Amino acid sequence: KQPTVLIFLSSKCPICKDKIPEIEALLPLLSQAGLLMNFVSYESKGSMVKFLAGSALADITLLANKKNYKQLNPSISTPFYLFVDHLGQLTAGGTIGDDDWLSFMSQMEEINTSSGEAA
Secondary structure, rough: OOOEEEEEEEHHHOHHHHHHHHHOOHHHHHHHHOEEEEEEEEOOHHHHHHHHOOOOHHEEEEEEOOHHHHOOOOOOOEEEEEEOOOOOOEEOOOOOOOOHHHHHHHHHHHHHHHHHHOO
């Protein structure tokens, strides 16, 4: 198992649409960081296709039923994330943009910078 970042966005959340480019920018760095990422939604496939509009997040989308979705995200918060370690244990979760998320983004930027220098 690999550590995983679960992302929760909603097509009904205006802030969520603005977060898509930020999250997409992480995708090429995930393998270097040893991470997996999944975008989790309980909305219909049609709603997700329209919401993502060709975004790379479409390739990592998991559609869940509402019961399973609520087990992961009981308050149905968006834009929301969960960090899960290699043992399947929750290590952090919160609103995209909070301190833990910003720390994660900073770590990913260091990977981006170091890989850019090596190229």
